Amino acid sequence: MDLVEAHSAIVAPRGIWWRPAGKQEKIWVTLAFIWCMVLFAMMPIWHLKGGQNPSGVRAKVAPADYFARVEKFVGDYKVGEDGGMPVVAPPPGSEIYLLGQMWRWYPVLKLKEGAHYTLHLSSLDINHGFSLYPVNLNFQIVPGYDYGLKIVPNKAGDFRIVCNEFCGINHHMMVGRVIVE
Amino acid sequence: MATIAQALIAGPRSRTCEVTGLTVEWHAETLLKVNAVVAVVNFLIGVIAAFGVVMTRWQAVHLLPADLFYRFLTLHGLNMLIFFIIFFEMAVLYFAGPILLSCRLPAPRVGWLAFALMLLGMLVVNTMVLQGRADVLFTSYPPLQAHPLYYLGIILFAVGALLVTALFFATLVVARRERTYEGSIPLVSFGALTAAIIAVITLLHGAVIYIPTLLWSLGYMTIDPQVYRMVWWGLGHSSQQINVAAHVSIWYLLAALTVGGVVVNEKISRMAFVLYVLFISMASAHHLLVDPGMGPAWKVWNTSYAMYLAVLASMVHGFTVPAGIEMGQRLRGYTHGAFEWLKKAPWGDPGFSGMALSVVIFGFIGGITGVTIGTEQINIIVHNTLRVPGHFHSTVVGGTALAFMAVTYYVLPLIFRKRVAFWGLAKLQPYIFGLGIVILSMSMIFQGIFGVPRRHWDVSFANAPFQVEYHPAVQIFQATMGLGGLLAIAGGLAYIVIAVVTVFFGRPFRLGDTRDPSGVPPGIWRLPRQVHEGASVAAAHQTGTPGTLVLVLIFFSAFILYYFANWKILSFLWKVG
Numbered sequence: 001m002d003l004v005e006a007h008s009a010i011v012a013p014r015g016i017w018w019r020p021a022g023k024q025e026k027i028w029v030t031l032a033f034i035w036c037m038v039l040f041a042m043m044p045i046w047h048l049k050g051g052q053n054p055s056g057v058r059a060k061v062a063p064a065d066y067f068a069r070v071e072k073f074v075g076d077y078k079v080g081e082d083g084g085m086p087v088v089a090p091p092p093g094s095e096i097y098l099l100g101q102m103w104r105w106y107p108v109l110k111l112k113e114g115a116h117y118t119l120h121l122s123s124l125d126i127n128h129g130f131s132l133y134p135v136n137l138n139f140q141i142v143p144g145y146d147y148g149l150k151i152v153p154n155k156a157g158d159f160r161i162v163c164n165e166f167c168g169i170n171h172h173m174m175v176g177r178v179i180v181e
Numbered sequence: 182m183a184t185i186a187q188a189l190i191a192g193p194r195s196r197t198c199e200v201t202g203l204t205v206e207w208h209a210e211t212l213l214k215v216n217a218v219v220a221v222v223n224f225l226i227g228v229i230a231a232f233g234v235v236m237t238r239w240q241a242v243h244l245l246p247a248d249l250f251y252r253f254l255t256l257h258g259l260n261m262l263i264f265f266i267i268f269f270e271m272a273v274l275y276f277a278g279p280i281l282l283s284c285r286l287p288a289p290r291v292g293w294l295a296f297a298l299m300l301l302g303m304l305v306v307n308t309m310v311l312q313g314r315a316d317v318l319f320t321s322y323p324p325l326q327a328h329p330l331y332y333l334g335i336i337l338f339a340v341g342a343l344l345v346t347a348l349f350f351a352t353l354v355v356a357r358r359e360r361t362y363e364g365s366i367p368l369v370s371f372g373a374l375t376a377a378i379i380a381v382i383t384l385l386h387g388a389v390i391y392i393p394t395l396l397w398s399l400g401y402m403t404i405d406p407q408v409y410r411m412v413w414w415g416l417g418h419s420s421q422q423i424n425v426a427a428h429v430s431i432w433y434l435l436a437a438l439t440v441g442g443v444v445v446n447e448k449i450s451r452m453a454f455v456l457y458v459l460f461i462s463m464a465s466a467h468h469l470l471v472d473p474g475m476g477p478a479w480k481v482w483n484t485s486y487a488m489y490l491a492v493l494a495s496m497v498h499g500f501t502v503p504a505g506i507e508m509g510q511r512l513r514g515y516t517h518g519a520f521e522w523l524k525k526a527p528w529g530d531p532g533f534s535g536m537a538l539s540v541v542i543f544g545f546i547g548g549i550t551g552v553t554i555g556t557e558q559i560n561i562i563v564h565n566t567l568r569v570p571g572h573f574h575s576t577v578v579g580g581t582a583l584a585f586m587a588v589t590y591y592v593l594p595l596i597f598r599k600r601v602a603f604w605g606l607a608k609l610q611p612y613i614f615g616l617g618i619v620i621l622s623m624s625m626i627f628q629g630i631f632g633v634p635r636r637h638w639d640v641s642f643a644n645a646p647f648q649v650e651y652h653p654a655v656q657i658f659q660a661t662m663g664l665g666g667l668l669a670i671a672g673g674l675a676y677i678v679i680a681v682v683t684v685f686f687g688r689p690f691r692l693g694d695t696r697d698p699s700g701v702p703p704g705i706w707r708l709p710r711q712v713h714e715g716a717s718v719a720a721a722h723q724t725g726t727p728g729t730l731v732l733v734l735i736f737f738s739a740f741i742l743y744y745f746a747n748w749k750i751l752s753f754l755w756k757v758g
Contacts, residue, residue, distance in 0.1 A: 004714065004715060004716075004718050004719050004722075005712065005713060005714045005715075005718055006443040006444075006508065006509075006512065006712070006713045006714075006718045006721065006722075007443060007444060007711060007712045007713070008433075008436070008437030008441060008442060008443055008444065008505075008509070008711040008712070009367055009368035009369045009372075009430075009433035009434060009436065009437050009442070009444050009450075009505070010201070010281060010367050010368075010369050010434060010437045010438075010711065011367055011437075011711050011712055012282075012362040012363060012364040012365060012366060012367050013364050013365050013367070013368075013444075013447055014363060014364035014365075015364070017365065017447035017448065018447070018448050019446060019447070019448060021446050021448070021449055022445065022446065022722060022725060023725065024504070024725045024726055024727075024729075024730055025445065025446055025449055025500065025501070025504075027730075028496075028497075028500045028730070028733060029449065029493075029497060029500075031737065032493050032496040032497065032500075033493055035496075035737070035740070035741075036489040036490065036492055036493045036496075037489075039485065039489050039492070039552065039556070039744075040485045040489050042556065042748070043481045043484075043485055043556060043557050043558065044481060046557075046558050046748075047477060047481075047558075050558065050748075050751075050752065051752065051754075051756040051757075051758070052558050052561055052751050052752070052754050052755075052756065052757050052758070053477065053557070053558055053757065053758045054470060054471045054477070054480070054557065054558065054560070054561055054757070055476070055477045055758050056473065056758070058473050058474070058476065083646050083647075084646075085646065104646070121473070122473075125324065126322070126323075126324045126325055126406075127322045127324075127325070127406060127410075129564070129565040129634065131565065131566070131632065131634060132755075133632045133649060134631075134632055134652075135754055135755055136562045136566070136630075136631075136632045136754070137561060137562070137754060137755060137757060138471060138560075138561060138562065138563065138564040138565055138566060139471045139473075139561075139564070140410075140469075140471050140472045140473065140564065140565070141473075142406050142407050142410070142472065142473055142474065143324065143406055144405065144406060144407070145407055145473035145474055146473065147473035149757050149758070150756075150757065150758045151755055151756065151757050152755055152756035152757075153755050154754075154755050154756065155755075160647055160649045162632070162634055162642075162649060163634070164564075164565035164566060164634030164635060164636070164637065165322075165565055165636065166251065166318050166325075166636040166637075167325075168325075169247055169248060169251075170247075171247075171636075171637065171638065172247070172637060172638050172639040172640075172642060172643075172645065173642070173644055173645045173646075174645070175642050175645035175646060175647045175648075175649060176647065177646075177647045
């Protein structure tokens with residue numbers, strides 16, 4: 001029995017309430033659905049056409065092994081020091097290694113504008129947040145996981161790495177440096 | 182205690198509500214009350230913690246030292262997101278189940294046991310945090326480790342909440358069998374049902390993650406930090422979906438009580454709630470979009486296909502709730518032009534204004550920013566910046582908490598049978614709180630766009646090896662964040678004072694006592710028609726809801742603009758892949 005009636009949301013609806021939608025509802029639901037499909041499609045499209053994706057070359061790695069890789073990288077390409085921290089200038093195209101640990105980013109990187117690198121990120125102890133400032137590039141650093149991001153710096157500058165995942169009492173002191181020439 | 186014991190022995194007593202005609206059973210009503218009162222106490226703890234947090238993030242003030250800041254931040258997250266909201270949702274279940282269906286509460290002892298478990302769990306957790314034995318923040322990411330009792334307290338709380346949802350399901354069965362209502366359950370109860378189903382899924386994720394974590398804290402097993410993040414967010418985001426289902430149900434409830442808002446189409450509204458149930462867990466992926474443990478296929482699939490159907494559901498309710506209000510208002514005679522129904526709506530009724538503000542803040546700020554920043558690639562410029570708490574203060578606080586405040590103004594006279602204290606202040610309270618939250622959220626979002634981190638004690642980075650200079654605008658937004666936060670805190674304290682004074686010292690409310698209307702919302706003095714029949718309805722369906730259509734098209738335009746603007750900003754970044 002389909003009554004011409006309207007009731008509020010606290011009333012138990014009687015009869016058959018499974019009714020076709022009105023015209024305005026249909027317009028809105030259709031528009032909203034199309035929009036949702038646009039939202040979905042944008043992501044694969046950007047993977048194909050866009051320049052920024054969080055894909056990375058990913059692997060599991062024991063913190064001790066990752067530390068050894070970082071030290072080898074520092075040994076190979078070190079060019080100086082900055083406040084006690086080694087400054088490392090890897091050649092374009094190379095695999096570069098950065099680690100986060102309570103409470104520092106190690107080492108300082110010196111990169112070339114327009115060059116391609118694979119930037120490996122991992123933590124030696126707990127979760128940290130890699131936040132390249134002022135670019136505003138943000139990634140989660142998880143111990144036991146190597147996040148190898150293919151990056152191309154597009155502007156020269158003196159950048160900072162801020163830790164943006166809570167990592168203990170000196171979290172605010174965890175600041176690193178990336179120089180791009 | 183004595184009266185509880187008496188009632189347990191003597192069996193159920195009930196009364197007939199003079200306003201709605203519903204049969205209200207004593208256990209259901211009393212359990213609603215105790216859960217609501219404890220919810221407000223936890224809200225107070227959360228507000229005090231909020232003061233410490235926001236006055237520290239405003240660097241010019243920088244109130245707390247580092248250790249207390251992170252402790253207050255932990256306290257704030259737990260008491261707001263878990264204890265306040267879930268205790269309040271237990272009250273919502275008692276309302277939407279036994280009370281709305283005029284049914285007795287089967288097995289009230291289970292309800293009392295559940296309440297005791299939740300209370301105990303909450304006290305254990307808060308004690309651990311205050312003692313400094315759980316400085317791990319609300320997410321407690323391993324390898325950060327808290328005292329085992331912290332995890333045990335959360336498990337106890339979750340078990341209690343699960344029992345209440347079980348009791349809710351049992352009530353639905355009993356109500357049907359004892360035929361306490363005819364037809365299908367009302368939409369509000371249906372919405373609460375979907376919230377309860379999502380709660381079960383959420384709490385099961387919680388068990389899967391907190392039990393191993395408890396064992397790990399006792400030294401019995403290891404935990405992979407990436408797996409923890411993945412499973413924890415299955416609990417963490419799904420719990421927000423409970424909140425959404427609950428506050429949308431409350432929107433429909435308040436629309437009915439304040440203006441006689443109607444359900445434009447039961448099928449559409451119910452299908453939208455079902456979409457929430459089907460797709461919540463997958464949406465949790467948007468917390469893991471820049472994590473190393475999962476690949477792009479997993480990220481895109483989970484954050485999109487599923488979340489966008491849940492987004493579709495929200496966009497549907499974003500239409501049907503205002504449309505229901507518009508149609509209800511048109512049926513009451515406000516038919517002039519496209520917007521008389523809105524202009525002549527009861528903006529002085531805090532039940533209405535709180536609900537309306539909740540719809541707008543949740544939709545415009547919360548929804549639009551949320552979907553955008555939950556896009557796999559756009560998340561790169563957002564993750565762990567202050568944009569994230571800016572977003573979720575507009576959804577959970579501007580959306581859920583404000584809706585809960587709005588419904589409180591009806592619960593106080595209807596369930597607690599008291600006139601609302603400080604009625605003049607009560608009428609202003611949703612506006613004060615809403616405005617404060619909007620200013621706070623927008624300020625955090627702008628700071629995040631400039632790269633300011635979340636969960637951070639000192640963004641002047643004093644004593645760090647390298648200096649960081651933020652854009653000068655950041656200082657301005659810190660000040661507006663502080664001021665917006667203070668305004669919201671004022672609004673929150675007003676709510677607490679009004680609620681506490683009303684419950685314990687309020688003047689009794691009797692429907693017949695109309696000489697002095699203050700302290701009781703207009704919808705209670707004269708409940709709007711809840712059912713309309715005949716020619717007026719046919720005419721209303723013909724006209725439809727032109728005002729709402731305009732409003733949602735404005736919303737849609739804002740959505741499209743904000744979304745594509747963010748892709749543009751992303752495109753300026755270094756190439757990364």
